Amino acid sequence: MSNRPETLNDIRALLAAAPGPDGDAIAAAEARNGQLTKPPGALGRLEDLAIWMGGWQGTDKPHADAPQVLIFAGNHGVTAQGVSAFPAEVTAQMVLNFQAGGAAINQLSNLFGARMDVHALDLDRPTGDFTQGPAMDEAEFLMAFLAGWDAVDPGADVLVTGEMGIGNTTSAAAIAYSHYRGAAETWVGRGTGVDDAGVQNKTRVVEEAARLHAFPTGLEALRCLGGRELAAMAGAIARARTLRIPVILDGFICTAAAACLAAEHPGALDHCVAGHMSEEPGHAKLLQELGKEPLLRLGMRLGEGSGAALAIGVLKGAAACQSGMATFAEAGVSDG
Numbered sequence: 211m212s213n214r215p216e217t218l219n220d221i222r223a224l225l226a227a228a229p230g231p232d233g234d235a236i237a238a239a240e241a242r243n244g245q246l247t248k249p250p251g252a253l254g255r256l257e258d259l260a261i262w263m264g265g266w267q268g269t270d271k272p273h274a275d276a277p278q279v280l281i282f283a284g285n286h287g288v289t290a291q292g293v294s295a296f297p298a299e300v301t302a303q304m305v306l307n308f309q310a311g312g313a314a315i316n317q318l319s320n321l322f323g324a325r326m327d328v329h330a331l332d333l334d335r336p337t338g339d340f341t342q343g344p345a346m347d348e349a350e351f352l353m354a355f356l357a358g359w360d361a362v363d364p365g366a367d368v369l370v371t372g373e374m375g376i377g378n379t380t381s382a383a384a385i386a387y388s389h390y391r392g393a394a395e396t397w398v399g400r401g402t403g404v405d406d407a408g409v410q411n412k413t414r415v416v417e418e419a420a421r422l423h424a425f426p427t428g429l430e431a432l433r434c435l436g437g438r439e440l441a442a443m444a445g446a447i448a449r450a451r452t453l454r455i456p457v458i459l460d461g462f463i464c465t466a467a468a469a470c471l472a473a474e475h476p477g478a479l480d481h482c483v484a485g486h487m488s489e490e491p492g493h494a495k496l497l498q499e500l501g502k503e504p505l506l507r508l509g510m511r512l513g514e515g516s517g518a519a520l521a522i523g524v525l526k527g528a529a530a531c532q533s534g535m536a537t538f539a540e541a542g543v544s545d546g
Contacts, residue, residue, distance in 0.1 A: 214359065218348060218429050221355065221448065225475035228451045231265030239264035239272070245537040245545075253531055255505075256524070259483070260532030263525065266454045266481050267367065271533035274526045277324040278366035279515050280446050281308055281315060282358060284331045284438035286377035287339040288419075293380040293412045295403045298336065304374045305330045314512055315372060318519035322526065324370070329361055331438035340384065341418045344434040346441070351429075354438035358445030362453065368525055369450045369457045370485070371443040371464055372515020376402070379490060380412050382466035384419045384435040386492050388426055389473050390499050397492040399462070399511075428473030440467040447471060451481050458525065460518035461488035461511065465496050472500060483525075485518030486510060 215221045239261040244250065251257065263272035283305045285298045307313050308328045319326040331354055337345040346354065362369060375381075379401035386397045395413045404412065423434040432441055444467045450457050459465050459482050471478040484502035487494055489511035497504060505521045538545040 214356065217352070221429060222474055224448065224452065225471060225478045228478065229454060230477070230480065232268040235268045235270060236261055236265040238270035239532065242270045242537070243532060245539070246535045247538055247541050247543050248535070256528040256531060259525060259528035262483070263456050263529060264532070266456045268454065272529045273533065274368045274522065274529045276366050277322060277368040277370065277522050278363050279315065279319045279324045279326040279370045279372065279519055280358070280361050281326065281328045281372045281374065281515055282331060282439035282442040283329070283333060283374040284354070285333050285336040286375060286381060286437050287336040287345065288341065288380055288415060289336070289377040290339050291341060291411070291415045293404070293408070293415055294376045294401060295408065296376050298376045301374055301376050302330070302333050305333070308374070313514060314516045315514040315519055318516055322519065322522040324519065324522060325363065325366070327361060329357055329442065331357055331442060337437050340435050341415055341422065344423070345381070345436055346433050346438070348433065351433040351441050354441035355445035358442030359449040361442070362446050362449040362455070364453055366455055368522060369446065369455050370460065370515045370518040370522065371446045371457070372460050372518065373439040373443060373463050373513055375437050375439045378437050378439065378463050380415055381435055381437050381440060382463040383412065383492055384416045385431050385466045385470060386496050387416050387420055388423065388431045388435060389428070389469060390495070394420070396495065399490040399492060428470040431473065432467065432470040436467065436470070443467040444471055447482065451478065454481065456525070457482040458485040458518040458521050459483065459502070460485055460515045461513055462490035462493040462496065463513060464515070464518070465493060465500070469496060469500060485521035488517060
């Protein structure tokens with residue numbers, strides 16, 4: 211099912227009917243991997259990544275020649291609760307920086323030959339303060355989700371989604387807490403750099419939001435506690451699944467958005483790998499809940515898709531080895 215969804219139930223049906231990997235391609239990729247000029251398992255996780263990519267791309271020779279990086283920006287009404295060290299105006303200022311090529315994500319996208327697209331989502335109209343009511347009504351949520359859905363290039367062979375939005379670590383923490391509970395403070399980090407009192411304030415906000423929006427489902431959690439940029443990332447990830455495009459998840463905020471898809475359908479993120487583990491304390495817990503082992507651990511906490519974009523290089527390496535190496539027969543090397 212790849213039809214553009216029009217309702218929340220359409221999205222749920224789409225996730226349930228989404229295609230899986232190509233079993234024949236996986237078998238062929240495994241067979242090819244076993245014939246390459248190296249000891250079995252010598253490339254470690256690169257071998258698993260290459261076979262995983264091949265399964266989604268339908269080939270024994272996977273590729274990462276046309277990566278796409280999508281950056282979505284949104285503003286959050288919950289910033290009225292004093293949860294960020296920066297004002298909401300910074301979101302629009304950073305969008306201009308992305309468009310001018312001056313951010314970290316621009317450099318990493320250029321480095322790995324990725325097409326990068328930036329989508330600012332109604333920055334002059336923040337979402338609702340989710341301690342007072344839902345962040346978005348259904349129409350607003352669908353508009354944001356479909357902005358992500360429509361942004362995916364069907365010709366891409368790897369997708370990265372990133373975000374910019376002052377207040378969105380609070381949104382991610384609220385989503386994670388709503389799905390997995392535990393102590394609220396274990397999901398809350400410093401975000402853009404709040405102090406200890408700021409962390410306590412963010413924890414209060416997360417707890418208040420959980421009381422108001424008790425145990426929402428995956429998409430409802432995204433609607434009630436998310437932001438437009440989180441909904442758009444979820445839309446792009448869901449669209450990539452219908453196109454069988456492998457996805458690299460970025461940090462805490464991206465992973466929280468993705469977790470809402472997994473909460474609706476357990477296999478919804480099978481086409482995704484975790485690009486890195488960020489310094490936001492909730493991210494490690496979230497990856498553990500989703501069963502995702504990060505490719506990189508570099509102490510990054512920037513967002514923007516930067517950690518995932520850096521991991522494009524890992525997938526390029528995996529694909530290059532699987533697709534470009536000679537087999538023992540081709541190289542005239544004895545395999546024992």
